Amino acid sequence: MHFRMSIGGEDVPAASGQTFDVTNPATGEVVADVAKGGPEDVDRAARAAQTAFTDGRWAGMSATDRGRALLDRHAETRPATEADYKRLNGVLAEKWPRFWYRLDFDVSELPSLLRVSYKSPLWEELGRRCLSCGSCTNVCPTCYCFNVQDEVDFALSLGKRTRVWDSCQLDEFATVAGGHNFRPARAARQRHRFLRKGQYQADAYGLLGCVGCGRCGQACLAKINPVDTFNALYHERVDARHAARNSLT
Numbered sequence: 001m002h003f004r005m006s007i008g009g010e011d012v013p014a015a016s017g018q019t020f021d022v023t024n025p026a027t028g029e030v031v032a033d034v035a036k037g038g039p040e041d042v043d044r045a046a047r048a049a050q051t052a053f054t055d056g057r058w059a060g061m062s063a064t065d066r067g068r069a070l071l072d073r074h075a076e077t078r079p080a081t082e083a084d085y086k087r088l089n090g091v092l093a094e095k096w097p098r099f100w101y102r103l104d105f106d107v108s109e110l111p112s113l114l115r116v117s118y119k120s121p122l123w124e125e126l127g128r129r130c131l132s133c134g135s136c137t138n139v140c141p142t143c144y145c146f147n148v149q150d151e152v153d154f155a156l157s158l159g160k161r162t163r164v165w166d167s168c169q170l171d172e173f174a175t176v177a178g179g180h181n182f183r184p185a186r187a188a189r190q191r192h193r194f195l196r197k198g199q200y201q202a203d204a205y206g207l208l209g210c211v212g213c214g215r216c217g218q219a220c221l222a223k224i225n226p227v228d229t230f231n232a233l234y235h236e237r238v239d240a241r242h243a244a245r246n247s248l249t
């Protein structure tokens with residue numbers, strides 16, 4: 001397959017005539033060559049965008065019509081065939097056994113598991129291991145907490161308000177007016193983090209707050225991660241259920 005650039009509504013090669021290969025990461029096979037854009041192409045594209053914007057052709061269209069125009073021109077789709085489904089199932093069958101690191105229970109049970117795990121001793125253990133560095137939340141794609149800082153100059157006539165990233169794992173995150181910190185313990189902050197990912201957001205929006213990317217586990221020097229945490233809570237409940245059953249027999 002050969003791909004050129006789309007500039008000003010036309011498919012064009014790079015001004016330099018250069019291309020680069022795109023390879024299939026699984027096999028290393030070259031699947032396409034693509035026009036290699038350079039500074040001259042960027043200038044052409046910026047000029048074309050400016051023209052389309054000022055003459056109203058693009059700026060005057062609704063977002064839906066713009067999307068439709070792009071898809072009509074560039075999308076190459078067709079209905080899936082039996083062979084496509086067979087191939088997809090084959091890939092999934094190959095893939096799953098290789099992903100050994102996963103939850104030991106169905107993820108739909110996570111909110112209710114966390115709801116009954118509020119008093120788990122695991123939070124204290126995680127609190128002892130956690131360094132309170134905030135790396136986990138910094139790398140998390142679903143964490144968005146921020147702080148607002150005000151700075152006023154000495155004459156009290158000018159000031160600056162800045163929004164900065166914050167982390168629920170830092171010790172002053174929950175400090176409010178009067179200096180009161182309502183979540184000073186690391187154990188409570190760890191619990192808050194995991195309940196927010198697996199329960200609070202599910203309760204509020206019907207979606208988990210964790211996409212399972214694993215970035216926080218990679219960034220954590222204390223080797224704390226969601227899969228191990230949720231599995232530990234699950235096994236704690238299973239063990240408690242067995243112990244309760246055994247005490248009745």
Ligand code: SF4
Pocket residue numbers: 136139140141142143197209210211212213214215216217226
């Ligand atoms: S695994 Fe979940 S909690 Fe960790 S960084 Fe990814 S989305 Fe955030």
Ligand code: SF4
Pocket residue numbers: 129130131132133134135136137169216219220221222223224
């Ligand atoms: S990255 Fe690890 S050690 Fe740092 S705050 Fe998060 S859980 Fe604690």
